[in-house]
Each structure stands twice: as structure tokens, then as C-alpha cells.
Amino acid sequence: MSAAVTGTPAGQEAWLAAFAARERRLANECPWWLQGLRRTALSRFAELGFPTTRVEEWKYTNLAPLARTVFEPAGPLAPGDRRPSSWVETIGGAVAWTVNGILGAASAGRDFSIGSLRAAWQETPELVQRHLSRHAVFDRHAFVALNTAFFEDGVLLRIRDGAVLDQPLVLVHYVSGNGDTPLACHGRTLVLAGRNSQASIVEAWVGPDGLVYLTNSVAEAVLGEGAVLEYVRLQLEGDKAYHFSALHARQGRSSSLAVHTVLLGGALTRSEIGSVLAGEGASTVLNGLYLARGDQHMDNYTTLDHAQPHATSVELYKGILDGRSTGVFHGRIIVRPEAQKTDAIQRNRNLLLSPDAVINTKPQLEIYADDVRCTHGATVGQVDADAIFYLRSRGIAHREARRLLTLAFAQEITDRINPASLRERLNAELVVRLDPIEE
């Protein structure tokens, strides 16, 4: 494990000034402990700065352009502005959305609620205080620190103990702005999945092309004993977006969490998924698909922290890289001394569609228990020439053959995503995005 490294403080002044400008207003509308948390987070950010490529975890992702950019905190929609929408809201389920981090539409049923985090810290402060910032720790993480200092609202998703939800909870985050100044949007999500509950969440980030903005989103998910949670995360940002998102989960005994991450948009993306398997017999599935084209950069950082015995994790991340795009997969697996009988599998497979695309893949296994099974493997390759020829020899055009094989590669991940309406729409999205790929 590398120690926290202090990066350059360049570009931080603007953030500090922005914080100072808002501090009074925010202090009036939130509890003292939250304001204290924000201040601590801000000063931690000031110490840390944005990480440089000298920091091992950020070796392949250059944040210099981001650190130089002055962002303005995004605010609520102006009255009369049309709120954005997207196909993600049409897949069915209970739908809620935010614009610029502020919850626009809530949703609730007998067994669940999707509501404003701000409302929750006013109405049930002890509940929020018990979980907020306990799992996404900002001590060593500049983006989590920044988020904690700046989020104004957020979303609390609660699933009742024992509830079995028959429809997904859909949460779409939009960014909207006029393009004058780059906006920063610090969304915050807290998921509390009760004991023995079964639910699925679809969380998506959507933004307009052509707009420079920063999404810095942090989600925390707490799975009670025996909870089963499917969590789909879709990055559909605009083409000039900086997207940073982190999910930090904590899993109770015998709970199972499956996270499906799909990265499609954005200019620069860092997607972090982490889970602490904190209860005996917990299981985690991490699936990931990143499709990068043009100059896109997509960085995946995953951490599976096996803290208790008899837990299993299965991870499969697949990347498709075209143009001059760059990708990163860094998969950490920690097996603590108590975590005997851990079974962890990690695989990363990459398809390079262009000679100029680059992928950096790095497994990082830290195993402190002796009776465990941990395997990992990474592959980087091109579309199989034999398969291409086979398809062409049956009359299928070269372009189409390449597309078919690339889609098949991607669909190993999307095939695992539910509901079917989402899966089909995602596959259609892949077809569109793969179409202009040059031969």
C-alpha cells in the first residue's frame, strides 16, 4: 500500500474561495456535525491537492488540465429552464432524478424510498450521521474530500428490512448549464439496504455534449445482513465532461452485492468501486465495461477488501479502446488475516481496435491470510483475425464482422444487466457508439 502523497496545491485556491463564499449560507441550513465534516474535508483537500501521476493509484491519469480549470459550483435550475431527460428514465421502475446534484423528483413505495439527503439530515439526523462519510473516507482521497466539502444535497435510497422489490430504483443525475463557466457538480448518494432485502438500483450520469463540467460523485452503500443488491452504474456523460465517481460499499454477513459499471461518455473518467466484505460469507460481483473512443480516457480503480472469512468475489472488467483513447484497470484485492477461505477471482480483458489506443492494466493483490484462493488474469488483444475471416467467408462485410465481434465481446457484460429493457437499450447504445469505428 502506498502512503498518502501530497500533490501539487495548484488550482486549489479557486476551490477554497468557492467554499468560503458558500460557507455562511450552508452553515445555516445543516447540522453542526455536517458543517464540521465539511470543514475538515476541505482542509484535508487543501493538504492533499489533486493527485499527480507520481501517486501510484493515479499513475496513468493526468489531472493537470483538471487542476488548472476553475469550476463554479453548479446550482439549481433557473425557473423556466427545461429540465433535462434521457432514455434511462424510460426503462421502468421507480424513477428519481437530480439536476446539478439537487434532487428534483423523489419516489417512494411501501418498501423503499428515494428522497433528498438534505431532508434526511434535517428529519433523521442520527440516521444520516451514522452512515454518511463512514464508508467513503476522505482522509486519503482528494475527490471524496472535495465532494464532502461541497455537496449541498444528495439522494438517500432506503430499502426496508426484508423487502423484495420487484422493480428497479432508477436514479438519473443530470448536469445542466449555459456553458459560460465550467460547472462542478458534487452529487452524493447514500444507499441503505436493509437486512434480507432484495433490490436493484440503476444510477446514471447524463450530461450534454460540448459542455465542460466536472461530475464528482460519491456513493456509499450499506448492505445489511443477507441483503441482495444489484447496482448498475451508467456513465453517459457529455463528451467534454470530467467524470469522477466513487462507490464505497460495506457488506454485512451473507449479503451479496453485484455492481455493473458501464462507462461510455466523458472526456476523462475515473470510476472507483470499492467494497468491504465486512461480514462472514459475503459475496461481491464486480462487472465492468468501458468503451473509449477518440481521445477519451477511462480509468477504473476497484478495491475488494475481504475482511471476514468465507467470502467470495468475482470481478470481470472488459475494455474496448479505439482511436487514441487510453484506459486503465487497477484492481486491488485485499485479504485480511481473519479472512480465511476467501475465494477471489479477478479478470480484465481488453480489446484494442486501433494501434494508437493504450491500456494499462494492473492487478494488486495484498494477501495476509494463508488459506485463500485468489486468481487474477489480464489480457489485451485485437479482434480475432480468424473469426473475422470466418464471418467474411460467409458473406458478412468486414465492418459488420468487426462490429459483431466487438459487440459480442461487450455483451458478455451487458448480458448480465437487468432489467431486460435496460439491457436492450444499452446494447442498442453500444451499436450506435461502435458504428463509426474505422476499419
Add this chain to the structure above:
Amino acid sequence: MLEIRNLHAKAGDKSILRGVNLKVCAGEVHAIMGPNGSGKSTLAQVIAGRDLYEVTEGEVLFEGKNLLELSPEERAREGIFLAFQYPVEIPGVSNLYFLRTALNAVRKHRGLEELDVVDFMELVKQRVKLLGMNEALLERPVNEGFSGGEKKRNEILQMAVLEPRLAILDETDSGLDIDALKAVAAGINAMRSPERAIVVVTHYQRLLEYVEPDFVHVMAEGRIVRSGDKELARELERQGYSWLEEEEALAGESRT
């Protein structure tokens, strides 16, 4: 239908085909035999358009057209079909989807309407039955995890669906059990027609008992060194290819 003149081809620095001459007319069945490594598969792949091989000399005409100028998919659409000696596994693409995409590409080229799912299924099911194939294989990814025999039958199914003008079957009979061999032979015979030509590459007389060839050719070291009728295949079955070396030796002697 197919005319190959003095065809030379190499892979990298290795020259493999060294002057192949072959003429195949509509309605005929040809068998190509010959020792391992003599270039039979290379010839088949060159006809299908595999770019691993570079043609350095000679020409290949199909229906009077210069085949070597066409891409593999254009050749397929013109009516050339190659059953691979080693069919390729394509994970994630269902056999049905693959077949329908291929058939519609070919139909489009021939000016026919694309088949919808219902009509297509009817056609496929009929062909599957003819080949005594397991229908479950249709839903599975192309060739993935298929047994050797299942892969070979799947090649024949593709031929039966695509209805090519010229089918080249590269060792489609190897690795088949007796029933599968009969089914494959029946599939091939069902394709025989005055408008169609079939070239089977095989090591065994067995297939030729079921699919009677009009011509048998022996390939050695990148050339067709002998041609005859089906009697030649019987002779090879009895004698193997040792006579080739003797002939080479004789030829060598006569050159000195």
C-alpha cells in the same frame, strides 16, 4: 465455373502453392487428396480469400471473373463457400444470428429480399432436420464448445442454408462417427445439382463411397501431381502416397 491457372502462393517467406492448375465445371464433384502439408487447405483458403496468403503468380477465375480481386465477403456473395478444416469459435454470437446475417448478406447481393425471422426459422429447421443436427446448437454461440463432429455438421448446415454455387469442403469428413459421416454425405449429396460444383478435400476413401466424385486429384508439394477418376482414390487407399516419392526420384533421375 472455376479455373485455376498456375497458382503460386506463399505465407510469409514460405512458398506453399507452386503452380496449381485445376478446372471445375458446374455439376461436377471433385476430390482433392494428398499428404499432410501438401497445400490442400492453403488452396482452399486462397480461393476463399484469406489474406494470410499472398498470391505471387497465376490466376483464379470464377464464372469468368477474376476472383483474386474480390474481398472474401464478395466471393461468398458470388457463391463461393468454404467449409473450414478447423471451424472458428465465435463466443457471444449465436449461431442463428450469424446464419441469418450471412444469409441476408448473400440474398441482398443476389437481389433477393431479406428473410424475416419466421421464414428464416422455417428454412433453418428444415435444413437442420435434413442433417440430423441437434436443434439446440442453433441457440448456442457459433461453434463454441461444439464437439469436433458438431462443428463439421455446422459447416454443412451453413452450406445448406447459403446454397453456394461452388462449395469447397476441407476435411469435413474427418473426426466424424459413422452416423455423422452418413448425415454429412447426405447433406452434400442433397446439394448436388447441375448448377453447382463441389470440391471435397479428404484423406479418406470412406466419404467418397457416399459422395461419388467425378474427378480425383492428388496434391503434393503445392501442385496437383495426378488426376483421375474415383478409381484413383481407391488406389490411394490401398497404396498410400509412397509412389509419389518414387515418381519424384524417377523425375529427378530423368532430369540428370
